[in-house]
Amino acid sequence: MGGGSVSAADAADAYELGRLIAGQGWVLLNGGRQAGIMDAAAKGAADSGGTTVGILPDETGRDLSPHIQIPILTGMGSGRNVINVLTSHVVVACAGGAGTISEIALALKHARPVVLMNFEAEGIFDAYRATGQLHMVATPAQAIAAIKAIVER
Known part of the structure; x- marks a missing residue:
């Protein structure tokens, strides 16, 4: 594959x-x-x-x-x-x-x-992060902030 x-x-x-x-x-x-x-x-x-x-x-x-x-x-x-x-x-x-x-x-x-x-x-997700399709966070609060940013676009 x-x-x-x-x-x-x-x-x-x-x-x-x-x-x-x-x-x-x-x-x-x-x-x-x-x-x-x-x-x-x-x-x-x-x-x-x-x-x-x-x-x-x-x-x-x-x-x-x-x-x-x-x-x-x-x-x-x-x-x-x-x-x-x-x-x-x-x-x-x-x-x-x-x-x-x-x-x-x-x-x-x-x-x-x-x-x-x-x-x-390592780095496999970089292209998706660069386009804004993928967001990586560490906390629930950061997850909410990312969701808000996506929804408000």
Whole structure:
């Protein structure tokens, strides 16, 4: 699991991970899109003769990675993350954002093992704080002040 927009180094790691997964004879399952970690890992697995399954958010297969052999078109949007997690024996999370965090949380909630590969949680919320979407407080009084500021905008 991982983000659609990632660095070249993260994509290279995802490719190598996919290659190694295929080398073990395991099936690689991910979000199936032609973007970021998903595409790189699928390419690595496919290039090494592995089986790739993509759980896609829409019904059309738009943005389908050409390296996915078995596409599952869900029409579920982000709801597909539940399928991704509950179908996996182990969830490996690479660089990503809110979608990847939701998959990690689902995996932990459902007692699935999670491996975080170069996943830096520190700073993950910074972009949401910068836009004003996320507010971090320490006390109930600060929570009320933040709520008031949001509601009064």
